[in-house]
Amino acid sequence: MRKDYFLIGLGVRLLMLLIFIYVNEDEVYNDASEIIYQALQELLGGRNPYSKSEYFLAWGNSQFSQPFNYGPVTLLVYLPAMLIPIWYNNLWIGMAIMINVYSFLIGEYVSKIGSCDRKCQKNAQISHIEKDPRENQLLYYGGIFFWIIPVGTTCITVFIYAPILLTVLAFDKLKNPILSSLCITLAAMSYQLIYLFVPIYAVYHMKKGLKDFGFFILGALPAIFIGLIFIFWPSGGFIESLFTYSSNMPYNKCPSCGNDFDAWSVFSIPRILFNISGRSIQIGPEARLFMFFILGVICVVYLFTKRFDSYEEWFLIKYFILSVILFTLTTNYGQSHYLIFLFIPLLYYFQMKKPDFHKQYPIGAGMWSWEDFDKYYSKYHKVAL
Secondary structure (H helix, E strand, O other), X not given: OHHHHHHHHHHHHHHHHHHHHHHOOOOOOOHHHHHHHHHHHHHHOOOOOOOOOOEEEEEOOEEEEEOOOOOHHHHHHOHHHHHOOOEEOOEEHHHHHHHHHHHHHHHHHHHHHHOOOOOOOOOHHHOOOOOOOOOOHHHHHHHHHHHHOOOOOHHHHOOOHHHHHHHHHHHHOOOOHHHXXXXXXXXXXXXXXXXXXXXXXXXXXXXXXXXXXXXXXXXXXXXXXXXXXXXXXXXXXXXXXXXXXXXXXOOOXXXXXXXXXXXXXXXXHHHHHHHHOOOOOOOHHHXXXXXXXXXXXXXXXXXXXXXXXXXXXXXXXXXXXXXHHHHHHHOOOOOHHHHHHHHHHHHHHHHXXXXXXXXXXXXXXXXXXXXXXXXXXXHHHOOOO
């Protein structure tokens, strides 16, 4: 039955992809896809993609330029797209297929863990449950969402699903410090937002003990090694392109392009102030400094207190949500695609707040709360919780 659903779903997804490719004939906001394509051409030509100071990209009815400002792991995870270097007007077919693959993997994985027991839910660590009705039903439906959404292109979705997949894996593999570290650091080396998550993962494993933290450092070595390659590559530019440019992003992406659709974006406080003040108020650096200060204080408090030790994963989810929101609100050029990263932690959050008590228990058991479930389990399994 599972195989039948898989094949049917794969066929539906292929049909949706073909429809999406067709309807995107006039897509003109595909700068992320273009810059990744050009950077991969530089890489495959034996040149450091970060040493090229300007990539000219189409946007609206004009173009603008910028350095390559995605992490080097982005090039690795989307390298297979170069096997299909075909463009349908402004749509790169290889990239459209690749991001559908990553979206599909997210959906499959999240649906799988959503139908399994979740140790991070309240009291699960002491309940010795083989089949727990508190399993993550919301994550199951979240997986379906990622599985069927026809992500094909646009600057909003073209590059974001591979780092989302790595971030999901990092959270779900927290009990394995090497694997968790490997996933979160590779994700950070593919998309800058995720750098904000790395410190809290480091603190989490530091609190587990020196051995656990040592394994975390070990898991980070591949990402560090990849970064060092580009840092010490002759004719470099990795630091400037990845970090300096990001801290000096324009408040308006391309005013001359005729359709700056985020001109009054509610997702960026610096941008709103810049526009309504007639370009006189520019607080981008100060806003980011404030963000780093708040998140740094949270990490320090978590490291030196025991208040959150009982439900550590719960604390990580809240930090995850807060960091995404702060990052979005403090960037010079706020865009809604940052908020896509909220989808998975919000599913965890709402599931942990409102668990599903109506799965895998006898009809009529009438469980509506954690206490009801614990009473039921103690009665029928003779285990003191």
